[in-house]
Amino acid sequence: MTAEPFAASGASGRADASYEKFQEVTDARGRVYRIGESDRDILGRPRWTMVVLPWVAMIAISVFEYAFGAAENTLSAAHHWSSSNTFWVLSVWIFFQASVSFPAGKLREKGILTSRKAMLTGSVLSLLGFVSLSHAPNVAAAMVGFGLLGGIGSGLIYSTCVNMVGKWYPERRGGKTGFVNGGFAYGAVPFIFLFSYGFDTSNYRTVLDLVGFYVLAVTLVAGMFFKDPPKNWWPSDIDPLRPPTDPRTAMALAKNPPAAAQFTPGEALRTGVVPLMWVCMLCCAGVSIFGISFQVPFAKDMGFGPLIAASSMGVMSVINGTGRGVVGWLSDRLGRRYTLTYVCLTLAVAQFGVLWAGEMHNQPLFLVFAFLSGFAGGAFYPLFAALVPDYFGENNNASNYGMVYSAKLVSGLFGGGLGAMVVDSWGYVGAYVMAGGVSLLAAALSLLLHQPGAPRARAATV
Known part of the structure; x- marks a missing residue:
């Protein structure tokens, strides 16, 4: 160059x-x-703190999504809701958690909403979400409180944390983005077991209120130290016009070269790559949310005890989180587009495998495929989060990624509420077969992705 x-x-x-x-x-x-x-010139501290602090905040908000399935039975019994109604509350949360990403990104890039203000606002709304869920008089109130307010709050925190990392590590963002994104999954593990064993109709209000204050405290403290780098910023120790001397950075930039330009949301949309990414994420996220919502109920329906059911979800959450970091690291070495295809294929195998092991009532095999489902069901998130700035640049990454991530608001309807309807109509066999087929479709779509402005021959290695 x-x-x-x-x-x-x-x-x-x-x-x-x-x-x-x-x-x-x-x-x-x-x-x-x-x-x-340098990073210290801007922050007054090393930039790795802008990996650790977002990671801690992501751990805190993971309880919203990844522990909900374990709490479903108690919530339904305590509030006298049907299982479908309870999962629709989660679907509304997913809708608003995903939908806030793009408008919040636009406000951040215009300087109207700083990353710190986004975190502080998200902290308060997250608390209100859990308090609403514990004291909701009916399903509608829970949808407004937990679904709308909690969804917007956790969405502000999620999008701010994920986009922060790509801005501070433009030269090697895969592993760092995956590490931060991973906290959104394995941070829920203690709460999965809490909701499976220590959560009942006698204490559910106290437990949910305390969880809300925990989320508030952690995200509030972390968010106080958030700060974005200037637009177009590049690390001072790396010359962007010459090959890097560090072999790790050289490999990451060779496999995932910087974007050809800083695309605005409109320009990114007109390339045709954003809509393709959106549909691909729609498929992946729908299958992932389906697994999160129904793996514990499916395990119980197959006759597995509460330990196996909770352990399968615990395994899914741990591997879902650690897998994000591992896949992000691999994508720096293999190329993100290739890695995404492999992840989609693994997600498909996992859906068929979970169904097969459950129908066989084979507990060890069930945990193995729960492992695979957890791994693939989270790994695609950091890949898309890194692919967007790879393809469209960092300056408008918050809004560009917001457009792609908005696919989750639709996938939440498929994976949660509509997933419950499919299970009711077709049973778990039909639902898991459909999930496997959708994963294969995502793998096929991922083969069509390419970096705008790059020669197709080079883009094929991205």
Whole structure:
């Protein structure tokens, strides 16, 4: 990659006097890089803190989604709801958790909503979500409180945390994004066992209220230290116009080269790649949410005891989270598009396997496929989160990824509420076979992804 310096600028027009002089350079494709400022110049501390703090916050909000299936029986009994009604509450939460990502991203990129304000707002709304779920007089109130308020709150936190990492690690974002994203799954493990063994109609209000205050405390403290880097920022120790000397960074950039330009949401949409990503994520997320919602009920229906049922979900959550980090790390070495295809295929195998092991009443085999389901059911999230800035740049990543992530608001309806209807009509066999088929469709769609502005020959390695 060869180019001439684009411009050199001082600190004019910037309110933060701690920023020293920086330089903007452009590569042969016209992409601008802002160099000369270290992470400590901007943050006053190393940038790895902007991996750890988002990770901690993601751990806290994971209880919303990944522990809900374990709490379903008690919630239904305590509130006198049907199982379908209870899962529709989760579906509403998923809808708003996903839908807030794009508008929040636009507000962040315009400077109206800082990352810190997004976190603090999300913390308070998350608390209100759990308090509403514990004291809701009816399903409608739970949908408004837990579904709408809790969904918006956790969505603000989720999107802020995920997008933060890609901005601070533009040269090697796969493993870091996967690590942070993983907290959204395995952070729920203690609550899965709590809701399976220590959660009943006599204490459910107290437990849910305490969980809400736990989420508030953790996300509030972490969010106080959030800060985005300047637009076009590039690490000061890496020359964007020359091959990196660090072999790990060199491999990551070779397999996942920087975007050809900083695409606006409209420009990204017009490439045709965003709609393709959206449908692919719709399929993956729908299957993942289905597994999260119904694996414990399916295990119990197959005659497995509460320990196996809870353990299968615990295994799913742990592997779902750790798998995100592992897959992110692998994608830096293998290429993100190839890794995404492998993950979709694994997700398909897992759906058929869980059904097969359950029908055979084979507990060890059931846990093995729960392992695979958990691994693949979360691994695609950090891959999409890293693919979007890979393809469209970091400057508008919050809103660009918000467009893709909005697929989850539709998939929540398929995986949760409509999933319950399919189980009621076709049984678990029909539902799991359908989930496996949808996963295979996602694998086929992933083969069509390519980096806009890049030659197709090179894009095939992305």
